[in-house]
Amino acid sequence: MFESAEIGHKIDKDTYKKAVPELRAALLDAQFDLKENGKIPVVMLVSGQDGAGKGETINILYEWMDPRFISTLAFSAPSDEERTRPFMWRYWRALPPKGRVGVFAGSWYSSPIHDRLDGGMSKAAMDARIDQINRFEAMLVNEGALVLKFWFHLTKDGQKRRLKSLEKDPKTAWRVTKWNWERLKSYDKMQDVVGHVLRMTNTAWAPWIIVEGEDDRYRSLTTGKILLEAIRQRLDNPAIHTTPVAPPIRVNIDGRNVLSELNLNRTITEKDYDNQLAQWQGKLSELVRDPRFKGRSLVCAFEGADAAGKGGAIRRIAASMDARDYQIVPIAAPTEEERAQPYMWRFWRHIPRNGRVAIFDRTWYGRVLVERVEGYCAEADWLRAYSEINDFEHDLSEAGIIVCKFWLQVSQEEQLKRFKEREKIQFKRFKITEEDWRNREKWDAYQQAICDMVDRTSTGSAPWTLVEANDKNYARVKIMRTICQRLEAELEGKPVPTEKDDEKKADKEPKDKKDKKKGKKEPEGRKEVKAEVKAVVRPEAKPKVSRVPPRPARPRAPAAAAAAAKTVKPTKGKTAT
Incomplete structure (x- = not known):
């Protein structure tokens, strides 16, 4: 790959x-x-050998351009903050908006090359x-970006x-260090690593441009001309060359x-519900304060039908934590700043650092739900979004x-009931809009989109939890339980209980400390005297004879004695417990 960059290219001063x-x-x-076009971001990577003129070329481009x-x-x-985020996080945040040129001095290639070279x-x-x-x-290319990757050899x-x-x-001695x-001395090994990386990433949509770097004038002039030609070609041929996608097939x-x-x-x-x-x-409060969570973070993603109760569930989660440890991220229509970036950019920017929780009220799934059903994006965009979302969650x-991830499902009848309730109750009127009523007319289309999404x-690393939300209280408990079980399993390195396992366990265990025989809840006041009841009441047991004189009984509080006398009523053939 480097032959054309090893023949001694030079440009004389006059030329x-x-x-x-x-x-x-x-x-x-x-x-x-x-x-003026405002639709094309230029992502320009400047990489290469030490001393090949990367910094000098970038400075020249700044002189030549606005x-x-x-x-x-x-x-x-990476900084301490960057080390607590996914590898690509800092590069996502640095992407140039549409209409601008972003020059990356050091990029997502630097770390794997140097780590591999150093044996790490x-x-x-x-x-x-x-x-x-x-x-x-x-x-990036599918989103309309022009990606130019330069390697100065x-x-x-x-x-x-x-x-x-x-x-x-x-003037330039400071650039050379003992490390260089x-x-x-590791030049040959470096070439092996670089050659492998460049060969594996020399794709049709983002090929490498290898430029000989020894002659300053040749390197600068060549880079400038290639940049100009690439921008002009793209402006003259604005069609985006996207990855082919297979049409949806449903049976x-x-x-x-x-x-x-x-x-x-x-x-x-x-x-x-209360208990x-x-x-x-x-x-949950205990788990997010667990020392092991300091090296992890949590993302809770909420989607659901309109009026399914997402907001109420989110408030119950937030009530479990210190407000300094979580962030609620409401997602609405994208802003002008967000529209100038790739679709996933606005979600990457809210990824929490270690020890923190991010709760998304609607999510990156909008592209395969509302944008798909309402026609806000092309079919190729939402079909491609499934793999992009899986990549994001895998990262x-x-x-x-x-x-x-939670999908809250309600029936059409329950949704209609809640819509009417929102129109009647003054402090809930802000929750209902004309858009909600329009979405009801496309119920079947949304149901199909949801099934395809699930x-x-x-995936194994980011499974969906489908929540039966006709009863808001049931939904809230299920969501809280799922988060706690998932978080606990992750921290302890154990398998996450499946929903079926959880349902079986719930069916077997008595709820709310029910009485084993009758299945009734404990009467009020029983908790206060339970210890005394166990110690004192043995109606069927024969008294033991002791040779030691009995100790005088401790005086009991009048209230406790009265409660015990009122509560404990031994019956024939049974032992009060």
């Missing part, structure tokens, strides 16, 4: 001086046309990272000459699906983030 003015004017024109519409994003070792990354791990990078770049002798030249000049000379012979199988009649009594909600809220999981995105 360079004549070419630069025309190139500068053309680049400025292209830059303004790009800004600095208002070009940004340089420099990346070195296995070949299998590096190949997994390469696969992640390819999927990321494909997503030097031969081993050429790199040695460049380092000596830079070291001799007092040590790295030169449903018996009319059953994951939603039709839900039992929406599930309920819970008020007493059980179980308090139990799981206490458990979160790989970084130690626990992802809990089928395509319920």
